Amino acid sequence: MKKYFQWGINLLVIFIFVSLWLLPYVESFSPYEDSTIPDEVVALDAEIDDVLAGLDPNFQELYNNPIKLDSFDFSYVAPGRMLVSNQDNYKESVESIVYISIEDEDGFVYFGSGSILTPDGVIMTNYHVIEGSTKVVVTTSAGVHYPVTGVIASDELLDITFLKIDADNLNPIAIGDSDSVEIGDETLVIGHAEGFINTLSVGNVAGFRNYASQGFGTNIQITNPISIGNSGGAVINTYGEIIGIPTWSIEYDENIIQVQNLNFAVPINEALALLIE
Numbered sequence: 601m602k603k604y605f606q607w608g609i610n611l612l613v614i615f616i617f618v619s620l621w622l623l624p625y626v627e628s629f630s631p632y633e634d635s636t637i638p639d640e641v642v643a644l645d646a647e648i649d650d651v652l653a654g655l656d657p658n659f660q661e662l663y664n665n666p667i668k669l670d671s672f673d674f675s676y677v678a679p680g681r682m683l684v685s686n687q688d689n690y691k692e693s694v695e696s697i698v699y700i701s702i703e704d705e706d707g708f709v710y711f712g713s714g715s716i717l718t719p720d721g722v723i724m725t726n727y728h729v730i731e732g733s734t735k736v737v738v739t740t741s742a743g744v745h746y747p748v749t750g751v752i753a754s755d756e757l758l759d760i761t762f763l764k765i766d767a768d769n770l771n772p773i774a775i776g777d778s779d780s781v782e783i784g785d786e787t788l789v790i791g792h793a794e795g796f797i798n799t800l801s802v803g804n805v806a807g808f809r810n811y812a813s814q815g816f817g818t819n820i821q822i823t824n825p826i827s828i829g830n831s832g833g834a835v836i837n838t839y840g841e842i843i844g845i846p847t848w849s850i851e852y853d854e855n856i857i858q859v860q861n862l863n864f865a866v867p868i869n870e871a872l873a874l875l876i877e
Contacts, residue, residue, distance in 0.1 A: 637795060638796070641795055641796065641797055644743065644797070645701075645795070648701045648709075648737055648739060648745060649709065651745045651747070652703050652709065652737055655735045655737070656735075657703075657705070657734035657735055658734075659702075659730070659734050659735055659736050659748065660733075660734060663730075663751045665751075666750070666752060666753060666754070667750040667752055667764060668752070669722070669752060672717065672718055672875060673718045673720065673772075674717060674772065674775050675718075675772040675773065675774045675775065676774055676775055676841075677774045677840060681839055683838045683839060684840055686788060686800075686802060689788055689836060689838065689840050690788065690790065692840050693788070693790055693834065693836055693840055694741055694790055694798050695740075695741050695742075695771040696771050696773035697713060697714070697715060697773075697791065697833055697834060698714045698723060698739060698741070699711060699714075699738075699739040699740075699792050700712045700713060700714045700723075700725055700729055700730070700736065700737070700738055700832060701736070701739065702729065702730055702733035702735065702736050702737075703733060703734055703735040704732050704733055704734060705732070710733075711792060711829055712725060712726065712729030712792070712831045712832045713725065713729075713792050713829065713830055713831060713833030713846075714729070714738065714763070714833070715832075715833065715834045715845070716740075716770045716771060716773060717762075717772050718770070719767075719768065719770050719771075719772055720767060720768060721746065721765040721766060721770060722752065722762060722763075723738055723762070723763040723764070723765060724760065724761075724762055724832070724845065725760075725761055725763065725831075726759045726760065726761065726831045726832040726845065726847055727754055727755065727759045727761045728759055728831065729761070729831050730763070736763065738765050740770070741798060746765035748763045748764065749764055749765060750764035751764070752764055752875065753874040753875055754874075755874055757815040757816040758817060758866060758870065758871070758874070759847050759848075760845065760870075762874065762875065773834060773836075773840075773842045774840055775841060775842060775868060776839070776842055776868060777841075777868075777869065778820065778869045778870070781805055781820065781844075782805065783806065783807060783808070785804060785805045785837060786804050786837075786838050787802070787804055787805060787836065787837065787844075788801070788802055788835070788836040788837075788838075789801045789802075789822070789824040789826055789830060789833060789834065789836070789846055790833055790834055790836065791826065791829060791831070791832070791833025791846060793826060793828070793829050793830050794828055794829050795829055796829070799830070801824040801826060802824065803822050803823035803824030803825070803861065804822070804823050805820060805822060806821040806822060806823050806861075807820075807821035808821065809821055816866075817867075818867060818870065819847070819864040819865060819866065819867075820844045820864065820865045820866075820867055821862070821864055822863050822864070822865055823863070824846075824861070825861055830846045831846055831848075832845060832846070833845070833846050834846075835865045842868055843868050844865030844867055844868055845865055845866045845871055846863060846864075846865050847864055847865055847866050849862060849863045850862040850863075
């Protein structure tokens with residue numbers, strides 16, 4: 601018995617020694633270390649914190665009292681437009697992608713992505729981005745901060761929400777036709793992965809998955825590498841049109857282990873149908 605006890609002590613000492621030796625290496629790979637966030641993002645988040653601090657916590661009131669707009673000044677690609685390179689596509693589209701910051705009732709701040717749909721400030725994002733929030737701020741690629749002044753439409757199951765900000769002369773993204781999308785089409789995703797603003801990923805349409813029986817319709821399966829923070833951004837085709845909204849990924853162990861490139865988007869046609877119901 602004494603021999604086994606001594607072995608146990610020895611194994612415990614070895615375990616502690618190895619753990620202490622590996623600790624610096626484990627910490628260096630942590631994706632949530634402040635040191636991994638670029639200076640410009642840290643500065644932007646500090647600005648947004650100041651804006652949030654000055655807002656009334658009235659978002660749930662706005663959400664519960666949606667506004668109605670008579671028309672929407674959407675943008676479309678001119679007929680006959682040629683394919684554009686990924687580089688030009690990004691340059692043209694990134695001005696239409698916004699950084700959405702929300703504060704909940706406990707004072708915690710979270711973030712997501714969104715797309716500008718009209719010059720006067722109709723913003724599309726995921727429902728889960730704004731769920732439970734008391735304050736919401738939309739920040740454009742130019743670094744201008746806009747408090748949300750209204751909610752136009754929302755669907756929790758579809759995971760889509762349309763917000764309104766008071767703005768003029770914004771750069772709306774061109775609206776595409778998700779019904780014409782085919783498996784194999786190349787796709788770009790622009791969003792704010794893990795807070796890294798305006799991150800671009802390239803992939804393709806991998807499938808169409810029907811979830812009508814569960815209440816949230818069809819999803820476009822894409823191979824684009826995306827992360828937390830991309831939610832609500834834009835899936836863009838090679839003509840520069842938005843054809844979907846990144847919504848969810850297959851993940852295990854509370855988002856710690858992510859299955860590679862199994863990501864899903866709401867088709868733009870299904871999202872926009874909320875505005876004409």
